[in-house]
Amino acid sequence: MRKALGVPSVMVMALVLALGVAACGSSNGGQAKGGSITISQTSQPDALDPALSYVVEALEPIWVVYTPLLTYRHAEGAAGSEVIPGLATDLPRISNGDKTYTLTLRKGLKYSDGTPVKASDFEHSIKRVLNLESPGSFYFEGIKGASAYLSGGDPDADIPGIQTNDKTGEITINLTAPDASFTNVLAMTFAGLVPGDTPFENMTQDPPPGVGAYMITKSVPNREFVLEKNPRFAAAEIPDVPEAKIKTITTKITPNLIQQTEDVIDNRLDYMQDPPAADLKAEVIERFGPDGTEEQRYEEFSTASTYFFFLNNEIPPFDDPKVREAVNIGLDKTALARLYAGGLAPGCSFLPPGMPGYSEAIDIEDCPWGDPNQQPDVERAKQLIREAGAEGAEVTVWGDTVDPTPKITQAYADQLNQLGFNAEPKIIDGAVYFPTVGNQKTEAQTGFASWYTDFPHPLGFSILVDGATIGPTNNTNLGYIDDKHINDELAALSEEPNLTEVTGRWEELNDYIVDGAYMLPFGHRKLATFVSDEINFDECTVVSPVYQNDYSSFCLKSAE
């Protein structure tokens, strides 16, 4: 459920960074092509295989190695949320009651190893996603025949819903039902093309060739992987998908975050994928922040994420709307923000900043439960809890062991106690947390959760509140929210192909969810870009709202 900071496909919205890709000139001599950099990640990516990669540690590199038929513009802010043609010549033609998508592959494309790209490679790539039990398989099960293909167990079987023509390059995809987010699904890296003979196995140790600015030339799990500039990519001439500027990017897996931060400070590392260690954050901001004493090389950006506590709507005490309102009123969100070392913007909204349907008003000043940046009205919350007869109710607060969640869980439990509950935190290993609280038998009353959408479409958040998704196990709707209006509206909106036409309805639905206190949102995560003095920070650090830091934008101040 929670996907991060090492979270899948984080969508980063353009609230903060005003780096100005178009900014002209540089006091440091402008961009320089070539050279090598060394960067770090705290943990090994889940996979270096487009069919399987899902966490942000993997998606940052995978995005610039495996271009799908559609992709996102390499830009910041709203522009970076725009779906553009990738390996396809144009955006899809949608027909047959929004159930058929037709695309055409660009001509003359070659993988990084020189193999020509064929239209049928798309079907093979999707088969790999389905076959390998990828976390992304869910998104492609709406393709006609995909479910039967999965249950059939034959990897080489045909998926009837995908028709390809290697001669013309035409690719036709038929869905079983309209899916308003399917264009975004086609732009996910899961749909990144790989050659038709790529085995049906996790290729992390020997990643297959792709069509992208970079190619992975070395992969030693838990130690390092190396990206080198793809010499064949320039010939592809894909508009708005830039070439690599740096020749070699070596990624080291370095678990010690403090060590990483010190290394970037001292220019031994050129970029760290995680934000700086909380312990050194003050120094980093003071020295390298926008108002720092030295040349800027650090900046924070907001992400399209919502951090919240789920409230089980089915069992006491949170089955009572009054109790849910009380905890929304009484939660001190600014206190929790301190546990993220300032890396959390307090808020009330279910949908995150930058997402269509998000409203800053409901998130901050018009939040029905009080301004999240101010102290809460604890007395009113206590009063409501007394009126609901929930005073002294025993509450188990669930949380996982991934820092800083244990501290968040304890702080939340303590706040519940201040409001009159008898709350105890229960912190369990991160590997079993979501299967445990997502199991209906656990009857988890409340606990920590966060959500980063996989693409810039509010449907990516719908599974948190959609009653239709509730099942006995692996629930993402952890609060077991089953409201008829929400369910009906989600069903209707999921069939609306034009998001801009229904943004108002998404905003109304967001207001409805916040007003109903179905869950307890407390903010939206902020992450950061922090690079060495060698990187041209002003011109070469583009933050994509979908995939965070864009490796293809990195360049050095001077060529080596």
Next chain:
Amino acid sequence: MTASRDEEILGSPGTEFSLDAPAELAHDPAERPGLGPWRLTARRLRRNKMALAFGVVFIALVAACLAAPLWADNVAHTSAEENHLSDTIVLDGKTTNVVDLLGKPIGPTWGGEFFLGADGNGRDIMVRLLYGGRNSLLVGISAALGTILMGLVLGLLAGYSRGPVDSVISRAMDVLWAFPVILLGVAIGTVLAVQGLELGPLTLESDSLLIPILIISVIYIPYLARPVRGQVLAIREREFIEAARAQGMGSARIVFTEVLPNVASTLVVFLPLMIANAILLEAALSFLGAGIQPPNPSWGTMIAEGVERIISAPHLAIVPGAMLVLTVLSLNVFGEGVRDALDPRARVRIEH
């Protein structure tokens, strides 16, 4: 444990009272003939000023930890679990955040509230240190007593019965011994921290202190049972046991009246050392998240939380670390003193 553990702990060589001690220890001219063994021990211990000093330090630590509620209620005015994330405190006439906006907690105030500063959740370090000490000591002492009880029973049973009973118990001890202590502790602790423990009528919640007590007690059983077994094997062949048998005494009576008094000194020697070991293991397990569960404080969890702020707030890890060192050091030095006093020639050791 090092490679020498077999010689030092396992079986008879470790606990047998060998004759290779220095002559001056074996024949202390100050020892008056006719004194009982316990009075002789007390007299020897009184002469070991270092051991006595550390014994006093340990007692002082225990007393301070027992006084935790007094400090919390009357001086710090907070509890060990209460968060003060958004609170402020006036220091030198200036209002200061207990935890600043970047999450850095306040350092020692050397006053009543936040005497040793606050942790990342704005909790009073001094209060948590004292309550954490109570938990660590409670777990350490209870686990050591549990180990001694279970280890003694198994060691007596195996050593005196010999034969199949001995084989079964010894092999079980071998299996338990084969696991690295921390690994076994983390494995059991992680499982029990998720689902608690249900054994027939016995139900333990996942955050119960009895869980780390149980884990540590069980893990250390071979460390006691094996030396006791070795000692019993030797004792049961001695003439006074033969004499007891000849008088018609039953096995149970022989064990309780003849064998047990002869292994009592070993138990007394082991107790402080086992407590020290148990406290260390508890801290290690808590550090790794498999021991005492939050929000219950323990020195191990405090160190783990403090490590994240080791540069900007080093006191978070140093203070509980220092308490741990002082406690274990005092127990070890005192325990060594007790061992020397009981029998200067004994070579019983517990290695960490």
